Amino acid sequence: MTLFLFVLLAALVFEYINGFHDTANAIATVVSTKVLTARQAILMAAFFNLIGALAGTAVAKTISGGLVSAGAVTMLTVLCALLGAIIWNLFTWWLGLPSSSSHALIGGLCGAALATAQGNWDVLIWSSVDAKGSAIGLWPKVVLPMFSSPLLGFVGGAALMWLLMIVLRKTTPRMVNLIFGKAQLLSAAFMAYGHGKNDAQKTMGIITLALFTGTAAGVFQDLPEWATFLRVSEFKDIPFWVVVTCAVTMAAGTAAGGYRIIRTMGHKMVKLQPVHGFAAETTAAIIIDAASMIGVPVSTTHVISTSIMGVGATKRLSAVKWGVVERILWAWVLTMPVTALLGYGLERLLASVGV
Numbered sequence: 001m002t003l004f005l006f007v008l009l010a011a012l013v014f015e016y017i018n019g020f021h022d023t024a025n026a027i028a029t030v031v032s033t034k035v036l037t038a039r040q041a042i043l044m045a046a047f048f049n050l051i052g053a054l055a056g057t058a059v060a061k062t063i064s065g066g067l068v069s070a071g072a073v074t075m076l077t078v079l080c081a082l083l084g085a086i087i088w089n090l091f092t093w094w095l096g097l098p099s100s101s102s103h104a105l106i107g108g109l110c111g112a113a114l115a116t117a118q119g120n121w122d123v124l125i126w127s128s129v130d131a132k133g134s135a136i137g138l139w140p141k142v143v144l145p146m147f148s149s150p151l152l153g154f155v156g157g158a159a160l161m162w163l164l165m166i167v168l169r170k171t172t173p174r175m176v177n178l179i180f181g182k183a184q185l186l187s188a189a190f191m192a193y194g195h196g197k198n199d200a201q202k203t204m205g206i207i208t209l210a211l212f213t214g215t216a217a218g219v220f221q222d223l224p225e226w227a228t229f230l231r232v233s234e235f236k237d238i239p240f241w242v243v244v245t246c247a248v249t250m251a252a253g254t255a256a257g258g259y260r261i262i263r264t265m266g267h268k269m270v271k272l273q274p275v276h277g278f279a280a281e282t283t284a285a286i287i288i289d290a291a292s293m294i295g296v297p298v299s300t301t302h303v304i305s306t307s308i309m310g311v312g313a314t315k316r317l318s319a320v321k322w323g324v325v326e327r328i329l330w331a332w333v334l335t336m337p338v339t340a341l342l343g344y345g346l347e348r349l350l351a352s353v354g355v
Contacts, residue, residue: 001219003075003355004230007210010082012249015203017086018101019049019253021093022199022300029277029308030188035181044185045192046255052196053247057238058295059198063205065236066136066295067106068113070212072123075219076347076355077112078210084108084342092331099331100299105202106142107336111343115351134295141296149287149298150306156283157310164279165314180274187281192254194288195300200250202297207242208232272308276315280307302332 027041036044064070085104092099110124117123127137135141168176211232214220220230229241272280284304291298 001223003079004210004214004219007075007079007082008207010079010086011203011207011210012245014082014086014089014101014105014206015200015246015249016253016256017089017093018199018203019046019250020256021089021253022101022195027188027192028304029272029280030184032272033181033184033274033277035184035274035277036188041188042255044189045195046251048189048192049196049200049254050247050251052193052198053200053250054243055193055197056292057201057204057243059201059292059297060204060208060238060243061236062136062141062295062297063105063109063202064208064212064238066130066141067125067138068109069117069123069125070209072113072117072120073209073213074116075210075213075217076350077109077116078206078213080112080115080346080350081105081108081343082206083346084111084339087342088335088339092335095331097331099335100301101199102202102297102299102301103142103146103332103335104339105206106138106297107339108343109206110138110336111340111345112347113343114340115344115347145291145296145298146302149291150302152287153284153303153306154310154313156287157280157307158314159310160283161276161279161311161314164275168275176275177273180278184274184278184281187278187285190285191281191288191304194285194292196247196250197292198288198298199300200246201292203250204238204242204246207246208236208238211239211242272312276308276311280304280311283307283310299332 027036027038027045030036031038031041082105085101085108088099088104088108089101113123114121125137127135127139130136171179211230215231215233220227223230229239232239281304284300284307287303287307288298288300
């Protein structure tokens with residue numbers, strides 16, 4: 001039971017960090033275009049993160065039962081997955097790099113599960129189908145979206161921006177800024193909603209996996225009657241208290257802000273006007289919301305970053321500061337391998353000392 005409490009604490013710390021680490025995903029453009037101040041934007045993002053986090057559980061179900069074999073997961077596995085993701089998120093936040101919290105968590109989970117299984121790669125679900133015939137596994141739910149969603153973000157952002165340029169070609173710059181200064185409030189809110197809907201569910205899934213693991217191992221069998229809410233007999237059942245707790249924690253983390261990453265995404269990659277911010281946020285929000293509906297844990301960081309790049313490239317390719325983009329790409333490439341190694345190493349270390 002003590003180990004579960006550590007898991008729950010680590011999960012909430014991860015969710016809180018996810019909130020302030022990924023704040024920039026929703027509001028970097030609305031801040032850089034000076035439509036809102038950073039404080040105003042962060043408070044707005046916190047509210048819509050909360051609403052989005054309460055809007056569904058499809059992604060949570062993928063995390064809790066569609067990536068690794070639940071029978072090979074222990075409470076220590078879940079703890080090490082979370083610790084690996086937390087370490088990487090804090091490191092990239094300190095550097096001001098918008099890396100993926102989603103991929104950090106998934107990488108940590110895969111590495112820790114592999115360590116628990118003594119190096120048996122069969123514990124990783126590469127590609128399969130669930131009882132309803134829906135595709136599950138790392139390939140359809142993680143790897144394929146890891147490449148396709150940023151591509152969709154870049155192409156979609158560029159396409160929407162080109163369309164807006166055609167429609168607005170006879171409109172004065174002053175009128176364009178006036179219109180999209182208001183419209184960007186809606187697109188930023190939509191982006192914050194999508195971020196909450198996708199990212200908060202990942203922690204819901206990992207907590208549910210821990211609850212299922214603890215129930216199967218008999219950790220909760222001697223609890224008093226009032227504590228039966230901790231027992232989860234089906235690993236895809238997401239308890240309502242988990243949904244609410246994760247939603248509130250992410251909103252609190254978002255309210256704490258993430259100014260380092262806001263500067264990188266909103267100011268350093270490309271200079272944006274409100275119309276550009278609207279195009280980038282709208283494109284990213286549509287992609288993320290669609291992914292959430294089908295249970296795909298996409299990286300909101302990847303999608304909004306490439307949407308910004310696509311929008312910026314319509315001005316001219318040199319408008320995008322490719323040196324900054326290169327640093328971001330390295331963070332993307334390294335996230336899953338590094339967190340997998342962290343999860344694996346932490347599990348082996350803690351298991352060796354009898355945790």
